[in-house]
Amino acid sequence: MSTPARGDDVLPGLVGFAAALREAGLRCDAHRVQAYLAAVEQVDIGDPRQLYWAGRVTLCSEPDDLPRYDEAFAAWFSGESPVRRRPTLPVSVQPRIAALAAESTTGENTADDERLSVAASEAEVLRERDLAELTSAERRHLRELMAKLRPVPAVRPSLRYRPARRGRLDARRTLRAMLADGGEPSRLVRSRRRTRPRKAVLLVDVSGSMKPYADSLLRFAHVVVRGAPSDVEVFTLGTRLTRVTRQLRQRDPERAMLDAGRAVADFAGGTRLGETLRVFLDRWGQRGMARRATVVIFSDGWERGDASLLGEQVARLRRLAHRVFWVNPHAGHAGYEPVQSGITAVLPYVDRLLAGHSLATLERLLREIAHA
Amino acid sequence: MASDGTAGAVPEAPASPGSPDELAGLLEGTGYLADPGIATAAFLALRMRRPLFCEGEPGTGKTSLAVALAEALELPLIRLQCHEGIDAGQALYEWDFPRQLLHLRALEAAEGGRLSVDAAEQSLYTERFLLARPLLQALICAPCVLLVDELDRADDEFEAFLLQLLDENAVTIPEYGEVRAETPPLVVLTSNRTREVHDALKRRCLYHWVEHPGFEREVAILRRRIPGIDERLARQLTEAVQRLRSMELLKPPGVAEALDWAQALTALGKDELDAETAATTLGAVLKYSEDLDRVRASLDSLLG
Numbered sequence: 255m256s257t258p259a260r261g262d263d264v265l266p267g268l269v270g271f272a273a274a275l276r277e278a279g280l281r282c283d284a285h286r287v288q289a290y291l292a293a294v295e296q297v298d299i300g301d302p303r304q305l306y307w308a309g310r311v312t313l314c315s316e317p318d319d320l321p322r323y324d325e326a327f328a329a330w331f332s333g334e335s336p337v338r339r340r341p342t343l344p345v346s347v348q349p350r351i352a353a354l355a356a357e358s359t360t361g362e363n364t365a366d367d368e369r370l371s372v373a374a375s376e377a378e379v380l381r382e383r384d385l386a387e388l389t390s391a392e393r394r395h396l397r398e399l400m401a402k403l404r405p406v407p408a409v410r411p412s413l414r415y416r417p418a419r420r421g422r423l424d425a426r427r428t429l430r431a432m433l434a435d436g437g438e439p440s441r442l443v444r445s446r447r448r449t450r451p452r453k454a455v456l457l458v459d460v461s462g463s464m465k466p467y468a469d470s471l472l473r474f475a476h477v478v479v480r481g482a483p484s485d486v487e488v489f490t491l492g493t494r495l496t497r498v499t500r501q502l503r504q505r506d507p508e509r510a511m512l513d514a515g516r517a518v519a520d521f522a523g524g525t526r527l528g529e530t531l532r533v534f535l536d537r538w539g540q541r542g543m544a545r546r547a548t549v550v551i552f553s554d555g556w557e558r559g560d561a562s563l564l565g566e567q568v569a570r571l572r573r574l575a576h577r578v579f580w581v582n583p584h585a586g587h588a589g590y591e592p593v594q595s596g597i598t599a600v601l602p603y604v605d606r607l608l609a610g611h612s613l614a615t616l617e618r619l620l621r622e623i624a625h626a
Numbered sequence: 627m628a629s630d631g632t633a634g635a636v637p638e639a640p641a642s643p644g645s646p647d648e649l650a651g652l653l654e655g656t657g658y659l660a661d662p663g664i665a666t667a668a669f670l671a672l673r674m675r676r677p678l679f680c681e682g683e684p685g686t687g688k689t690s691l692a693v694a695l696a697e698a699l700e701l702p703l704i705r706l707q708c709h710e711g712i713d714a715g716q717a718l719y720e721w722d723f724p725r726q727l728l729h730l731r732a733l734e735a736a737e738g739g740r741l742s743v744d745a746a747e748q749s750l751y752t753e754r755f756l757l758a759r760p761l762l763q764a765l766i767c768a769p770c771v772l773l774v775d776e777l778d779r780a781d782d783e784f785e786a787f788l789l790q791l792l793d794e795n796a797v798t799i800p801e802y803g804e805v806r807a808e809t810p811p812l813v814v815l816t817s818n819r820t821r822e823v824h825d826a827l828k829r830r831c832l833y834h835w836v837e838h839p840g841f842e843r844e845v846a847i848l849r850r851r852i853p854g855i856d857e858r859l860a861r862q863l864t865e866a867v868q869r870l871r872s873m874e875l876l877k878p879p880g881v882a883e884a885l886d887w888a889q890a891l892t893a894l895g896k897d898e899l900d901a902e903t904a905a906t907t908l909g910a911v912l913k914y915s916e917d918l919d920r921v922r923a924s925l926d927s928l929l930g
Contacts, residue, residue: 297670307670429750
C-alpha cells in the first residue's frame with residue numbers, strides 16, 4: 255500500500271489508516287472515521303499537507319494524540335507496509351499496581367463465608383490497622399470496607415438559584431404566580447443560591463518510599479472519584495506526573511486499578527516531588543483545575559531533590575487552591591516528628607497535615623474534605 | 627458526508643473560499659497569519675459545517691482566529707464568554723421580567739379589571755420581551771461566526787446543553803416556539819484545557835491543537851500588527867519571546883504578550899532591544915513577580 259492518491263479507490267487506504275491509529279491508541283470511532291472521509295473529500299489529497307491536516311482535525315481529540323498521529327501518518331503514507339508499529343498492549347509493561355492486588359485475589363473462595371461471619375468485629379480492628387502491615391486476607395477485607403465508603407463532596411455556592419422561603423425575590427416565579435391569580439401579586443416567591451460540589455484534586459505519591467501505601471491510596475482515590483466523577487481529579491506523583499482520573503472513573507475497581515497501574519510508568523521509582531508538582535501546576539493547576547479546589551497531597555515528603563523548590567510550589571498551590579491538605583502515612587505513627595526536609599518546607603503552606611495510614615484516618619480525611 | 631444535521635445542502639456563506647490556501651489569504655487580509663494547520667482546520671469547519679474546537683496554550687491565537695474568520699468572511703461575530711456556573715439564561719435567552727410586569731400592570735389598568743388570563747399571558751411571551759443571549763442571537767442572525775470562548779471554564783452540564791444546540795441548530799423556547807437557524811452559524815469553541823471536555827462534544831467538532839507560531843511567522847505577525855516596527859527589532863523581540871517560552875516560567879508569554887511588548891517598545895521610540903530597555907519594559911511580557919525576578923537575573927542570556 256503506497257499513497258492513496260494512486261489507486262482508484264482510496265477508501266480502504268483511508269479506513270486502514272484510521273484502523274492503524276486505533277491500533278496506536280487513538281479513540282477514532284466510526285463517527286470520527288466518517289468525519290475523516292468527509293474531510294478528505296473537501297481537500298486536495300494530492301497535497302500531503304492537506305491530507306495530513308484533514309486527518310489530524312478529525313481523528314485526533316487531545317494533544318496526547320498528536321505525536322502518535324504524526325508517527326502513524328508518516329508510516330502509513332510514506333509507502334511503508336502497514337506493520338503494527340507497536341502492539342496495543344506492550345507485553346513488557348506489567349500492571350504493577352494490579353500485581354500488588356493480585357497477591358490477595360488468589361486467596362481461596364471457600365474461606366469467604368467463615369471469614370465474613372466474624373467480619374463485623376474484625377472490621378473495627380482493621381480500620382485502625384496500618385495499611386502497610388496488612389496480610390493479604392486483611393487487604394482483601396479492607397478493600398470491601400473501602401468500597402463501602404460514601405464520600406460526600408464539599409459544596410460551594412453556585413451562581414444559580416433555587417426556590418427558597420427566604421432570599422432574593424424571584425421575579426420569574428412571582429410573575430407566574432401572579433398570572434395564576436389573575437394579576438395580583440398575592441405571593442412573593444423567593445430564591446437562594448444553589449450549591450455546587452467543590453472540586454477536589456488528589457495527588458498520590460507513588461515513589462518507592464510510598465510503595466506499601468500506594469495501592470490502598472489509589473483504591474481510596476477510586477472511591478472518591480466514583481463518588482463525584484466530574485468533580486474529582488487524580489494524579490500520581492513520582493519521577494513524573496500521570497493523570498489517572500480517566501482510568502479511575504470506571505466503576506469496576508479492579509479494572510480501574512489495572513488501567514491506572516498501566517498508565518503509571520514510574521511506580522515505586524524515585525521522587526522528584528517539587529518538579530512533578532510544578533508540572534502539575536503549570537499544565538493543569540494554574541489554568542483552573544486547582545483554582546478554588548480542595549487539593550490533597552498523599553506523600554511522606556521524602557524529597558530527593560532540593561526541598562526549596564517543593565516549598566515554592568506548595569506555596570504556589572496554596573495561592574490557587576481553596577484548601578491544601580497534606581496526608582502523610584507516617585504522621586499517624588507514634589513519635590512522628592515532621593522533620594524531613596520536604597515536610598518542613600511545605601508545612602507553612604498546608605492547611606492541615608493529616609495521617610493516612612489506616613482506614614480510620616482516611617475516613618477522617620473524607621470528613622475533612624466534606625467540610626473544607 | 628457526515629450523518630449529523632449540520633451537513634447537507636445549505637446555502638453558502640457570503641465569502642466562500644475554495645481551498646485552505648485561499649482562506650489563509652482571506653485571513654491574512656484581516657491581519658491574521660494562519661499556518662497551514664489552522665487554515666485547513668477552519669476551511670474544513672466551513673465546508674463540512676462542523677464546529678471547530680480549538681485547544682492550546684493561552685495566547686496562541688484561538689480567540690483571535692474566530693474574530694479574524696468573522697472579518698474575513700464578512701460575517702457578524704457573536705461571542706459567548708464562558709464562566710463557572712454559566713447557565714441557559716445567560717447563554718441562550720431570558721424573559722424581560724420587569725418589562726413584563728409593567729406591561730401586565732398597564733394591561734390591567736387599560737382593561738379595567740376585565741383581564742383575560744390567557745390573553746394577558748399570550749401578550750407577555752412575545753419577541754418584545756425576549757432577551758436573546760449570544761446563542762439564541764447566533765441562531766437568529768445566522769449566517770454568522772459564533773465564538774464560544776473558554777468552554778473549559780463552564781461546568782460540564784453546560785456542554786450537554788450546548789450539544790443539543792450544535793446538533794440541531796435550533797432551540798425550543800417553551801412559551802414561544804422553536805427558533806431554527808436557516809444557515810448554521812460557523813461555531814468556534816476554544817479551551818485552555820484546564821479540564822477535559824466531554825468526548826461527546828469533541829466528537830461533533832473538528833479538533834485543532836493550536837501551537838505558538840514558529841519564528842518566521844511570529845516575526846511576520848509582529849510586523850503585520852504593529853505598524854512601523856523595525857524588522858530588526860521584530861526579530862530581536864521574537865527571539866527573546868521564544869527564549870522566554872523555553873524558560874519554565876509560571877506564565878510563558880503568548881503572542882498577545884509579544885505584541886504588547888512590541889507596542890511598548892515602539893511607544894517608547896526604541897528601535898533596538900538592549901538589556902536596559904528590556905529590563906524596563908519586561909512587565910509587558912511577564913505577569914508574575916517570580917518570573918520577572920528570574921528573567922531579570924539572567925537578562926544577558928535572554929538577549930543572546
